[in-house]
Amino acid sequence: MRLMLQLSLRTLSANRLRFILTTFAVLLGVSFVVSSFVLTDGLTRTFDTIVEDANAGIDAQVRARSDFDEVSFTYRPFDQSLLEVVAATEGVAEVFPGAQSMRIIPVKTDGEPVKTTGAPILSFNWTGSSPSVTVVDGVAPQGPGEFSLDQTTAEREGFVVGETYGVLGVNGVEPHTLVGTTRFGEENALGGAVMLTFTLDELQRLDGTEGLIQWIEVSAVAGVEPDALIGSLEAALPSTVEAVSSEVIVAEGQDEIGGILSIIGNILLGFALVAVFVSTFIISNTFNILLGQRVRQLALLRALGASARQVKFGAVLEALIVGVLASVLGLGGGVLLAIGLAALMDAMGFGLPSIDLIIAPRTVVVAVVVGIGVTLMASLSPARRAARVPPVAAMRAGFRFGSGEGTRRTIIAVILSVLGSAAIAYGIFGGSDDTGLIFLALGAGAVLVFVAVSMFAPLFSSPSASFLGAPLEHLPGANITGHIARNNASSNNKRTASTAAGLMIGLALIAMASVVATSLKASLRSELGSTLTAEFLVLPPNDGNFSNTIAAQVSALPEFSEVSAVRYGNMRVAGEEKAVTATDLSVVTDLLDIDVLEGDTVNAADPSSIVVTKKAAEEHGVEVGQVLVVEFAESGMRALTVSAVYENDFLVGDYLIDLSGWDQNFASTSDNVISAKVAPGVDLAAAAAALEPLEQASPQLTFQTKDEFAADIEGQLDSLLVVINVFLGLAIVIALLGITNTMALSVLERTQEIGLMRAIGTTRRQTRSMIRLEAGVVSLFGALLGVLVGLAFGWVAVIAIPDSFISKLSIPAQTLAIYVVIATIAGLVAASIPARRAARLNVLDAIAQI
Amino acid sequence: MKLTKARPETQKKKHRMRPAHHASSRAEGLAQPGIEIMAATAAGLTKIYGEGETEVVALDHVDIGFEAGKLTAIMGPSGSGKSTLMHCMAGLDSVTDGEVRAGDAVISELSDKDLTLLRRERMGFIFQAFNLVPTLTAEENILLPLLLGGRKPDKDWEAKVVASLGLGDRLHHRPDQLSGGQQQRVAVARALVTQPAVIFADEPTGNLDSKSGEEVLGFLRRAVDDWHQTVVMVTHDPKAASYADVVVFLRDGQLVGRLENPTTDEVHDQIRALET
């Protein structure tokens, strides 16, 4: 075995470049995996500390009692008078009322409201109770007309302490003096959010919620145990509010952030696994090619008495060395990548705190398992083939491994594709509630399909490459080099197939994302076109909410006939949390074609009615005229009469109540959207002009036509797609490394041929283009195959995704064509290094081998 | 010189052996009318591999000319510098010192690009083995130098070459479908198709059985006789050398002998003389 180790080491050093590239491919995958862990671990730790610090110094919190948020991500307000009750409770030392608003917006000197890239603009009342919010400059707000702003925003937007600025509240823009700047924690890491503080009275006035607060922070008299404090608070308070200890608050906060971070982490991990998967193909391919080149050597070993096991061991050993190296380096690379990613996110305005670098034992284990596991797995088939090299091959020229067309292989590929499709089908139609299981099924299914496709590929890679390379024959000035490139690309079907496989996977995922996004956009367009009959929409920034006074102002304009506010909230039906939409039911069918199947919405415009989709009606077994019991966070159980059943849930979901019903059952009274229908005979431009004064008074709101709204959403989808493509780009980079690697190996293999060609008059330039064109053909094959697989995946996804999101398939042919072109060119470029090597090849050395 | 003394019977033959430096005086007469025209010449050609202790003088001030329209054979013991001489003359290798000319081109001063074009257009090559691009058909291999230059093949000439080499029914086969002899014939055809100034062949029959070898030699001979081609051939085989018009002998990087129109026996004798 010593000997085999020596031989392995020698093979590695003799093929240094190949092994560096192979190791690098694995290393990249491992790094990506490691960085996803390091980043989430670090962020989790950091945010845990932030949450702890933010709640340091308080012992308990009083808040509205509910198991769910009536409006997502907001606290349900309660009456301020409870403050006195709490203060008078035994064991309570100090009380700090708390309120938060997302509807107050600072206005810059130029009249522009401050905007964020998606994070909220948060206003709090200043209490001085939290040690993590501190004044940096100036003082805290003391009275009406004063506010403070967080340090980062003040600097970025040019706010100066002592100056007066407009602050936009429910009553429009009012002048306020910036009395100070504040900082949250050490680094003011607000995640891109803006933080304003006011006195409580001023905050309530600006928010239009006078007399309401959202929480009360309580500190205990020295010596009072938290449990005792909670007990006496619970006893003193009405049942609509509850008291919880600060540990609970901290734990809840940490859970919430932890949940979000783990989603981010899982998404990163998903992309990382794609990269790892692609690198598996590359390693396997490299080992196979190297093996083919060493048949003689292996056979000689066998002839000299090495056992099949020893030969196999040697091959596995090489993989092991690569795997260990890649794991160790990947661990380091992953940490660097995590730092880089964090810096990138920070630069993109996510306002991240500097993260602790945590390399958990789990991260190390995963790095080692992935790095070594993947290489070993990739080396299994080459190693088995190595062991099968007959000793006689040492004496006989022309021993070749199977061409990948064997029936056994085809049968395995068929089985794998059936299993893969079954797993995907299970993920989609299995009806499992466990999202983890669904993703696992989909992921495993996709992996199996990819493996199956790559096993089928040798069956048609030769004719495909020959077909795709045909235009090269007519390249001006390069027809013979083009011809040879085409020949080479199609002469080794297996190699072409496995080299193309990496690119195929990357392109398939990109194509799928693109198909899904385009279908989503197209569905949205057509749904908006056919369902939304209102022409104008009023929307707040960042999916927030806004004062319910605006709707009345729009409604008062003669240019509009039907106007209704829309509010989104949550309720419970049969113990399950459901999204509910409130709107003016008397006009809903004028604004939105919800396709009423039965009953009547106009007469449902009262607090005791509810309108549900056919799906929801069936789920709860109710019909028009029957009662549906629902639970609201504020008002508790309510028996509502089902007044109508509708079909189309686009924009409104499954449950609709009237605004009057909302007012009775919800504490919050803000609007989320206003939809308005232009009066007959009024043209769009006139209607838009009529909205102008309102728009000026509420610069934070967007007054959009339906088309603008659609374009906005499409823009958001496009940005999301860009992010996805960037992450999938790593898989593409690895695939390209694979192309570099294969081409380098085949240049090595063809040293004599290239030397001969150079001798009889092939210029360096022609040699280079020959290699590059070959890589181009292989890449084009991989890219096209990928797009085909991606189209299939995309089509399945479109079928799987509910019609309320995606109702029709739309194929972005032009975009896909561009991806194919880019991938092909990238493949050409990836072959540059081997191409240059080929061109620089010493003609004599090459001929000397003859 | 040792070998001049050691030639027993050759003196009696019509081909007299001349000391090597005579060859260089011929090269100088390149432009003079009435004297043989040289297809390629070298003056003071020196090739040194390596440096210091590992230094090997592969060619030591060689003056030589290859006459146009003749078949010249280069012989000599292994390591004597035959291949090196050929490579330097063919523009495949750089020279350490001296001047190499092919026609009016000074090979030793050309750039890689110009050398490549020169090889493509003015030279033909036949190697001992691995002469053909495996993924191209016989015909494509034959036409390769023309195709590389984007030149249209001269159909008549091509047909003539192919017919005379008996390759007509093998044109669409790939090299691995051809016998060794056929492969070598394809290489000969490729060397001929551009009607080059010189064809260089390094042990073209080294890998062939005697019958195939003789065929290939016969073609080379005919190319010179019928089509006035110039062929320079490195060989170890006295029988092969007997096909040549001129045989030059190398030893330790120096020209040590020359025979004209030799018989196999004469070559044998010369070799034996050189070995002692």
Ligand SMILES: Nc1ncnc2c1ncn2[C@@H]1O[C@H](COP(=O)(O)OP(=O)(O)OP(=O)(O)O)[C@@H](O)[C@H]1O
């Ligand atoms: N690339 C090189 N580096 C170092 N030395 C070399 C190199 N090529 C040739 N030589 C040396 O130059 C000398 C001449 O070699 P060359 O190949 O020309 O001999 P040859 O006459 O063709 O021999 P053979 O009949 O064996 O082919 C030899 O001593 C050889 O070792």
Ligand SMILES: [Mg+2]
């Ligand atoms: Mg030689």
